[in-house]
Amino acid sequence: MTMAETYQTPDGRTIGGQVMEMKNITLRFGGVKAITDISFDIREGEIRAIIGPNGAGKSSMLNVMNGFYHPQEGEVWFHGKKRGPMKPHQIAKQGIARTFQNIALFSGMSTLDNIMTGRLTHMNTGILKQAMWWGPAEKEETENREVVEKVIDFLEIQTIRKTPVGRLPYGLQKRVELGRALAAEPKLLLLDEPMAGMNVEEKEDMSRFILDVNDEFGTTIALIEHDMGVVMDIADRVVVMDYGKKIGDGSPDEVRNNQDVIDAYLGVAHD
Numbered sequence: 001m002t003m004a005e006t007y008q009t010p011d012g013r014t015i016g017g018q019v020m021e022m023k024n025i026t027l028r029f030g031g032v033k034a035i036t037d038i039s040f041d042i043r044e045g046e047i048r049a050i051i052g053p054n055g056a057g058k059s060s061m062l063n064v065m066n067g068f069y070h071p072q073e074g075e076v077w078f079h080g081k082k083r084g085p086m087k088p089h090q091i092a093k094q095g096i097a098r099t100f101q102n103i104a105l106f107s108g109m110s111t112l113d114n115i116m117t118g119r120l121t122h123m124n125t126g127i128l129k130q131a132m133w134w135g136p137a138e139k140e141e142t143e144n145r146e147v148v149e150k151v152i153d154f155l156e157i158q159t160i161r162k163t164p165v166g167r168l169p170y171g172l173q174k175r176v177e178l179g180r181a182l183a184a185e186p187k188l189l190l191l192d193e194p195m196a197g198m199n200v201e202e203k204e205d206m207s208r209f210i211l212d213v214n215d216e217f218g219t220t221i222a223l224i225e226h227d228m229g230v231v232m233d234i235a236d237r238v239v240v241m242d243y244g245k246k247i248g249d250g251s252p253d254e255v256r257n258n259q260d261v262i263d264a265y266l267g268v269a270h271d
Ligand SMILES: Nc1ncnc2c1ncn2[C@@H]1O[C@H](COP(=O)(O)OP(=O)(O)OP(=O)(O)O)[C@@H](O)[C@H]1O
Pocket: 029, 032, 033, 034, 052, 053, 054, 055, 056, 057, 058, 059, 060, 061, 101
């Protein structure tokens, strides 16, 4: 597949050109090679899954994708530009939002306030002006509130808007974390095991929200997920990692029938 090509999904969506391209990425932590020479792309409007056994390097890959880790070798291309090392404020401003494998919310703060923190990257007005309630700050505040209310409606969490998130069941905390990421209005959304620890019903809800985000906002999504049923249901294409290497890449059906992938999951000894 070349950069200009688009493709049609079985459910009739058109997937566009490359949003992100990872070229020969190698990432080391001291002597540990977390990622070895991996290449793949992410296309506009697609839901791209990254799967693989524990320790395969999946979370590290998300950190390379959002620029939090800078790989020792290889290149990351984002919206047609090669990306160099970035400062934290640059990382925050690229239009990439993510959720974490272990929930990272302010547990004493309400659902509403946690989701509001997702707007931080959009706040341009300084604290002093905000305190003085000058025009631009007021306009910005109104806009931020509107986006947050839209997210709360979208995720159907009106009833818990005032609840400190530490008191919420795990499944709802994961939903609030998705809400915080959505509040940033990302072009690319990275989800690190959004359904881990959930029961079947919660997984179904989360799957539906992910599909709806993609469908209604046109958000491109990359997600790490262990539940193969979920991956088969919602992903357009799947990257499979094992011990830091890429061992498969293709449609859910293609990777499911790939012998290397089957062996990795069955724990066949590696040579
Ligand atoms: N910050 C770090 N410092 C040192 N080593 C790390 C760091 N982060 C990850 N690693 C190592 O890199 C490898 C890949 O870890 P990573 O968390 O990316 O895997 P994963 O596929 O997300 O696993 P899991 O399914 O368990 O979440 C592991 O060997 C891990 O110990």
